[in-house]
Amino acid sequence: MRGPLAVDLRSIEVPLSQLFLDPNNPRFVGSEWVYISDDDAVKSDIQESTSDRLFSEHDVDKLKSIMEYNGYLPIDRVVVRKISEDAYIVLEGNRRICAAKSINGHSDSGDPLPVAIVETFKKIPCLLYEGANEDGDASWIFQGLRHISGISEWPAFNKAKLIVEQMESRELSFTEVGKGFGLSAFGAAQWVRGYYAFQQAKDETEFGRYIDEKIYPFFQELFGRSSIALKEWLRWSEDEKKFQDAANLNEFVSWFYPVERAEDDDGVDREPSKAEVNEAWGRRRISKRDDLRSVTYLIQKSSKNWMEFRSGTDIDKSYNRALLDELEHDRDEEKNAVEKFFSILDEADKQLRDTPLSVLSDDGNKERLNVILASLRQTEEKIRGLLNK
Structure with a gap:
């Protein structure tokens, strides 16, 4: 043994x-x-x-x-x-x-x-x-x-806090602090900005009293390359290290804490219990980080479905509708392109059949026309070859 x-x-x-x-x-x-x-x-x-x-x-x-x-x-x-x-x-x-x-x-x-x-x-x-x-x-x-x-993995918030503390106490740039932790400058910036945004939401939004560290990864995702439009909707200021649109920030945080309002006997909003807050988190409208990429897609591609999501429609349903709308739009675009193609061919055929005598009587114009006709014959042969396959 x-x-x-x-x-x-x-x-x-x-x-x-x-x-x-x-x-x-x-x-x-x-x-x-x-x-x-x-x-x-x-x-x-x-x-x-x-x-x-x-x-x-x-x-x-x-x-x-x-x-x-x-x-x-x-x-x-x-x-x-x-x-x-x-x-x-x-x-x-x-x-x-x-x-x-x-x-x-x-x-x-x-x-x-x-x-x-x-x-x-x-x-x-x-x-x-x-x-x-x-x-x-x-x-x-x-x-x-x-x-x-294995070694116990640190929660994302704790990692971000350490990076921020090192950066602030030692007055480091994103590149410098990133080197210390094996991160690119962009990666370090994403952790740091997410931390500042998390603190702002905790300190300045009406939902701040509900917020804890488990929401931090969603703030970090806001600063990824796939969430730029959402970050711009919140109006991030690099100088102040905070979002400038307080109303939109409150709306953003509300997606994670859909707390049902209740009043006490005096008609004043009652503070929800911890159990009610946890239950609301379980019903959050954004359940995973990738959902923020879907939100960004709505902002960029489909204002109609973006507004429907903001009004309460499920993110997956809004996103799928936006994809379907874009697919239908692409089909319409393709159909229009086909119609435009044949319209141009019809017009070109008409113009050739009605070639002005002034073109045929001028040596320079005749040479140009011969070059174009030769190119058309080559193109026709290629197309007929494809049609006969």
């Missing part, structure tokens, strides 16, 4: 040059996988192919970018197995070590990395596994513990 893993682990620091990627990484194992021995694993060609595979299949580029900005962060220690006096195979943390080994002191732009950043890669804090490695199962055990049970 296997004992507790904790007794087989001890803390060490290992020079980065003595850490070797695991070519038997469970990520790579398929039906045709062949085990690679420790002696072969440390060979340069095997290490290079392992690195190439991690980069091509497991998003190491993003991790490299984060490390170039933050340095090597030993938040989670790499787990290694010693195979010789100066060689250790990585059991857990191959992506991190692969990214670290690819950093050569310069960023992708060619700028030298700060010395303080480079220094963090010299020695890597590790956990040395000294237990049994029967049939190479140690990698499976450690990666299984991390990636099957």
Whole structure:
């Protein structure tokens, strides 16, 4: 019976040059996988192919970018197995070590990395596994513990809050804060703007007292490339980091909290209970982020169905009606195009039959007419060939 893993682990620091990627990484194992021995694993060609595979299949580029900005962060220690006096195979943390080994002191732009950043890669804090490695199962055990049970994922709001706090406290640009978290400038901006919009809705709308963090992803979606028209309807101001149309913002939030109004004995609106608010959220008119893309489509393509949605029609029904209207419009356009085509041909035939004598009597005009007629004959042959197929 296997004992507790904790007794087989001890803390060490290992020079980065003595850490070797695991070519038997469970990520790579398929039906045709062949085990690679420790002696072969440390060979340069095997290490290079392992690195190439991690980069091509497991998003190491993003991790490299984060490390170039933050340095090597030993938040989670790499787990290694010693195979010789100066060689250790990585059991857990191959992506991190692969990214670290690819950093050569310069960023992708060619700028030298700060010395303080480079220094963090010299020695890597590790956990040395000294237990049994029967049939190479140690990698499976450690990666299984991390990636099957997994690290608890942060809610979207918490991620956004951290990005905003880092950006504000360190006075970073979207590009700079994005590098620190492996995001593009656009991606970082989407998280940040969504956070500001969420706070505005919470502070300034009549539904603010109902709002909690679960609505944040919908505000983040407002700043995606597929929701531009909806963002413009709300009149986002980049300078003030808020929406300028208070009425539309209230309407937007009301889609998520269709609370039924009730009055107390004095005829004053009664504050709904928490249970009533939760029940209203369950009936929200926008149930998923993609629905906002449907709303954007209505704004851009179908003012009639956009107004019907705003009046209470279900989003799926409004969207489907808009699609049907556009399809019918396209059919009408196609029909009109066909009629226009034949009308032009009829008119051209009439004009040729009534060719003026002034055209036929002028050498320059006759030459132009011959060129056009020759082109028409070639076109006619092509069309007849298609008609006879």
